[in-house]
Amino acid sequence: MVEAVNIVLLGLLVITAVAAIRLHDLFAVVMMFGIYSLLAATVFVVLDAVDVAFTEAAVGVGISTILMLTTLGLVGRWERRPVHRPFLPLLVVVVTGAALIYGTLDMPHFGDPDAPVHQHVAPRYLEQSPDEIGIPNVVTGVLASYRGYDTLGELTVIFTAGVGVLALLGIRRRRQDEATRER
Amino acid sequence: MLILVVTVLLGTMGLALIRAVRGPTVYDRILAANAFTTKTIVMVTTFGFMVGEPGLYLDIALMYALIGFIGTVAVLKVSEFGNLGQTRPELPPKPK
Amino acid sequence: MEIASAILLLIGALAMLVGGIGILRMPDLFTRLHAVGITDTLGAAAILLGLAFIAGWGLLLVKLFLILAVLLLLNPTASHALGRAAVHGARRPWLSAPK
Numbered sequence A: 001m002v003e004a005v006n007i008v009l010l011g012l013l014v015i016t017a018v019a020a021i022r023l024h025d026l027f028a029v030v031m032m033f034g035i036y037s038l039l040a041a042t043v044f045v046v047l048d049a050v051d052v053a054f055t056e057a058a059v060g061v062g063i064s065t066i067l068m069l070t071t072l073g074l075v076g077r078w079e080r081r082p083v084h085r086p087f088l089p090l091l092v093v094v095v096t097g098a099a100l101i102y103g104t105l106d107m108p109h110f111g112d113p114d115a116p117v118h119q120h121v122a123p124r125y126l127e128q129s130p131d132e133i134g135i136p137n138v139v140t141g142v143l144a145s146y147r148g149y150d151t152l153g154e155l156t157v158i159f160t161a162g163v164g165v166l167a168l169l170g171i172r173r174r175r176q177d178e179a180t181r182e183r
Numbered sequence B: 001m002l003i004l005v006v007t008v009l010l011g012t013m014g015l016a017l018i019r020a021v022r023g024p025t026v027y028d029r030i031l032a033a034n035a036f037t038t039k040t041i042v043m044v045t046t047f048g049f050m051v052g053e054p055g056l057y058l059d060i061a062l063m064y065a066l067i068g069f070i071g072t073v074a075v076l077k078v079s080e081f082g083n084l085g086q087t088r089p090e091l092p093p094k095p096k
Numbered sequence C: 001m002e003i004a005s006a007i008l009l010l011i012g013a014l015a016m017l018v019g020g021i022g023i024l025r026m027p028d029l030f031t032r033l034h035a036v037g038i039t040d041t042l043g044a045a046a047i048l049l050g051l052a053f054i055a056g057w058g059l060l061l062v063k064l065f066l067i068l069a070v071l072l073l074l075n076p077t078a079s080h081a082l083g084r085a086a087v088h089g090a091r092r093p094w095l096s097a098p099k
Helices: A002-022 A026-046 A050-075 A087-104 A116-132 A138-146 A148-169 A176-182 B002-022 B026-051 B054-081 C002-025 C029-055 C059-088
Strands: none
Touching: A002 A026, A002 B002, A026 A050, A026 B002, A026 B026, A026 B054, A050 A148, A050 B054, A116 A138, A138 A148, A148 B054, B002 B026, B002 C002, B002 C029, B026 B054, B026 C002, B026 C029, B026 C059, B054 C059, C002 C029, C029 C059
16 A cells, blocks of 8 residues: 555656646746655655655745745746757766666665664764764764754755745835835 | 545545646646645645554644645745735825 | 544545546636635545544644644635635636636
């Protein structure tokens, strides 16, 4: 059953991606990207990666929609006809994709207990973080020190989320002339 | 029973997605995306009960509901005013 | 308890299916809004209430009702805003079938 749900969700994901490519109304493309992020987050949920799903939903559905809409306000709503031929970018994309798929052949299976991530990093975090960092809580040690840059990036994302919500609420500094005019 | 509900919800998500793909107007797509979000929320909740650990999945569904509403409001604001409020419309002259 | 939950889940699934077909088949935006209304309120509420019967007393029940309250507050608001934006965008509902 879980596999069936996965297959259906991935099928919907493919439909959404193809539709987003084929549409020329950029506003509609933003809508399709919102649906795409929601579907990707749901796939993560079904795969038991709940934390990733949280991030994907917040970033993909919330912030990136608002950011792309703000961009649309600057660049206009309709796609322009491209001035160059698509063959060279297509070639680059195909080669990169083939290399990435070739790379996945060496990856461990999903949920494999012998995978390297379970073999060498996690035990070291558990055993040596009190000596190396001096914080008794392992999770805090991992988040604040071993993955400090990662946490910094997440904080940037949260800040951007706050900015997006502020943009939505329409809070902005009043200009001087407006202030005098309303007096 | 739960399996039936999840199946029906997946089917309904597909129907809403078809409407989002076919359009024809922007408002239809917004409507379909909003309906899609609701179905996903209910689907994730039911799926949590189906696999037997609903606690995690309920949190996710709750956050989807809040985030989806932010997205919908942003999209509607843009479609009505043209942007997210960077430019302010001219104030009407004050009555003397 | 199981029977009540099953009945509510069935009602919810039926409403979701009918509303989904309605989203696809209705002729214009405002009639589609009606179809979405069915799925957003009756469908979601019936399914969540059916799950609440399964969940029993506890934190799960509180979370389920929180989701239900959020959905019931936000979805009609979004539908209303959508209809208003569509009218502002110079779309008028069909008042009669085209001849």
